Amino acid sequence: MARAERLHQAIARQLGSAILSGAYRPGDALDGEIEQALALGVSRTPYREAIRILVAKGLLESRPRAGTHVTARARWTLLDPDVLAWTFSGEPDEQFVKGLFELRGIIEPAAASLAAQRRTEAQIAAMQDSLASMAHHGLSSEDGRAADQQFHRSVLEATHNDALASLASSVGAAVRWTTRFKQQRVALPRDPLPEHIAVFDAIAANDGEGARHAMEELLRLALDDMAAALP
Incomplete structure (x- = not known):
């Protein structure tokens, strides 16, 4: 509990x-x-x-x-996990949401590319576990959103870059609260799991460029979903 x-x-x-x-x-x-x-x-x-x-x-x-x-x-430390939670408990500013996705668009595709080159088998297994939990619980549940958060965290950790890994809490909180906000406002028109699987497949195959493009597509579609949830 x-x-x-x-x-x-x-x-x-x-x-x-x-x-x-x-x-x-x-x-x-x-x-x-x-x-x-x-x-x-x-x-x-x-x-x-x-x-x-x-x-x-x-x-x-x-x-x-x-x-x-x-x-x-x-x-304001806008990327602090608590501050992000408080932001999305109300009506987040549209420009802030777009800025958050721009930041993720800078960090996560590059991180996915590095992860494809540096990941360990244990990290691949951790990503698989997260995807399985996402598929089982769905992103409308807390367990599913926690698994989504852990997947993105695992990608950053798989870069084996301490500076990037230090952003895992902030990126994970952004994933969690934007997803929760979307779920509270509208029923998602699509299942986002395939985009996550595409990122995973590229990382598992040591395909850095493929992982970068797959993460860019994941974020593009996630921002489209977010736009539908905003007033």
């Missing part, structure tokens, strides 16, 4: 979602600590912990005598 969300994490999610949705704008001041804690119906300790989380993620800055303010968007 998943660990229950702790109080300070719930407060951070609530405030973070409000900032990302525009309810709080850059430069806006949050009321004093006592007032905010009372408004949220919590003690000052979990409220302080929540503020520390949001400061660490770049959404807030808190200074003595100056108070706590929302920072400029340029300072």
